[in-house]
Amino acid sequence: MTEISGTRSLPPSQPVSRPSQIAADLALKLLQPLDGLLAAGDSAQAEVIAVKETAQSFQLLLKLTLANGSQATIASSSSRPVAQGSLLNVTALSETRLAVTLQGGEKALGSLDLDLLPVGTLLQGKVVATEVAAQGKAQAAVYKALIRLLNTPLAGRQLSIESPRPLTIGSLLTAMVQGSQKLQFLPLSAQLDQLELSQQLASQQGRQGSLEGLFRALQGMGRDNLPEALRGTMDKLLGALPSARQLGDAKGLAQALENSGLLLESKLLTGQTAALSQDFKGNLLRLIAQLLPMLPTPTPTPTPTTLPGTGTSSAMAQALPTFIRNALGALGQANARQQALSFPLPSRLTQALDGEEDLEALLKLAAAAVSRLQTHQLSSLTQSQVTPEGNLLTTWQLEIPIRNQQEIAPLQIKLQQERDGKAKPGEQKESLWRIELAFDLEPLGPLQVQAQLAQGSVSSKLWAERASTASLIDLELPQLHERLVAAGLTVGELTCCQGKPTQGPRTNLEQRWVDETA
Incomplete structure (x- = not known):
């Protein structure tokens, strides 16, 4: 965790002197007189082009840019280090002494407005200056740095921060806002995982289609001229769907959740293949595999989702820094993926069958159904995170088609567990459970x-x-x-309203803490 320079102090175990600006009021002793380059009181801009540590001080080589545009190189001595590449404002005190401040440091932000940048906002920035803060002996080093922000409404502004680690001038950083004076820097691997997940989510959401269209096609399609293997796969897909009565039983509900397709990749990775014949997503993929050879020009099908951290990140890293900087900047803009993260996923009907044996249209409907399930899976990963309070939030989002007499209606489910992240080892952690359901069953109509x-x-x-x-x-x-x-159970508020709940990330029940053992 990194602190933004301001009024908050570091823990007592690491007391440090906290100057108001990086390198503020630093005086440099020139190794040679100015010889008229600057008169006493005159100012200029300078860049540190070389730094050499000696036994008693630090030697800095400065490139001066004077008011008339001319440049000159001078050597100086400093009692404190200044990083190579730092941009300085210098003022001549005499022929052999300069007063120094970092450019922009006097205007740098010392805290963040959480109304403008709420907790969880991703910031991108570039390190423009850094130095070691004053410290006593045998104490951990604290580094001060100026960060020029590259995104959000504060793009172009500078932020003054403190960090337990040195930051290289010119390096690009991504951090998550944790408070008005706290940032959490994200390692490159985590940034690439987020980028990959965001891109996969947007891609799958763009290809997905509602499950209703697929089941209407399966139920209305003539099968007399279809191969026996394909008919068997279609019957198995429909026959494995749970009934509304089954979901009223705890064991039946657990089995339906397990076979929803949400855990298919996990089962394959762990070798749990015994029950794959009942897995909804697995049966959809079998249907697609049997349809493809029957078409003269196979329609592209959704590629299996690559989970973050399984190889794509290394390929992306080769395109640094321009592509990653631009793409990561989009992560802070929630609009691109907010539609895919909405719950429930909106109804989206794709192409219907043109005839009783329109296998190409059936393939497209099956592929769109797989993309819809993968949108739920990726949304689950995106919403599983550590909250600003330090709690662990785990999300499972899925969609189960249920048989209601002759009708097949999808049931969308989002289940979240928030565990106390501050509990001590061995201490039982409290959990907050949230559940959301969305379905449309006759004669009740749409319900949430x-x-x-x-x-x-x-x-x-x-x-x-x-x-x-x-x-x-x-x-x-x-x-x-x-x-x-x-x-x-102790029962709190139970209410029913006509209409729809407000859409967005804060549609839960006003943070009422409730529990369920059933």
Whole structure:
């Protein structure tokens, strides 16, 4: 963690002297007189082009740029190090002494406005100056640096920070805002993983399509002239779907979650292949594999998702720094991926079948369904993170098609667990659970549910788009309250509204802590 220079002090174990500016009021002793280059009181700009450490001091070679545009090189001696490449403002005190400040240091920000840059905002910057802060003997070094910001509304401004590690002038940095005076720098590997994940998420979201179109095609397609193997795969895909009654049972729900496709890659990596025949995403991929050879010109299908950290990062690193700097800058702009992170994913119907045996259209629908499942998977990874409070937030987002009599309707689920990251080793960690559901079943119509669960209490809010459904749910809420109490839970607020919940990252139940054991 890195502190922004300001009023906050470092821990008592590492006391340091905190000058208000980097290299402020530093006096340089010239090794040769100015010889009229600058009169006493005159100022100029200078760049440190060489630094040499001696037994008692540091020798600096400065390139002066005078007011008339002419340049000159002078040698000086300093009691403190100044990094090579630093840009300075110098003022002549005499023929042999200069007063020095870093350019822009007097205007550098010492804190961040969290209304302008909320916690979690990604900042990109370039180190323009650095030095070792004053310190006592046997104490850890603290480095001061000026960072010129490259993104956000503060692009072009300078930020004064303190860091436990030296920062190289000219290096590019990415940091996450943790507070008004705290930044967390991200290593390059983490930045590339985020970039890769963001690009994969946008790509999959652009190709995905709703599951309803695929199942209507499968149910309405004539099969008499299809190969037996393909008919068998289609029947297996439909037959493995859970019913609404199964989801009302704890074991049936657990099995449906496991077979949703969310964990397919994990099962393959760990060799758990026994139950793959029931996996929804696995069955979709089998259908695609059988359709491809039957088409004269195969339609491109979605490539398997490459999870961050599995090889693409090293290839991206070869394109540094321009491509990465530009691409990472886009990570701070949430608009590009916010649509893919919205819950529930909006309905998106793709091409329907032109005829009973339109295998190419069926392939496109199956490919769009795989991309939709992968959008949920990538969204789960993106939303799993450490919160600004230090808690570990894990997200599972998925979509399960359920059979409701002759109808097949997708159920979208987002489940989140937030664990206390400050618990001591061996101490039981408290968890906050959140769950969101979205589905459209006749005769109820579109419904969304949000609930929060913790410490034996449960609160929930439901939204029904149809007025008749909202009225029906209101009548049933007292019975739901009684059943939750009978299960041993403390029940908080249970409400139902007509309409839709507000979209965005803060649609949860106003941080009410609730729990669930069922």
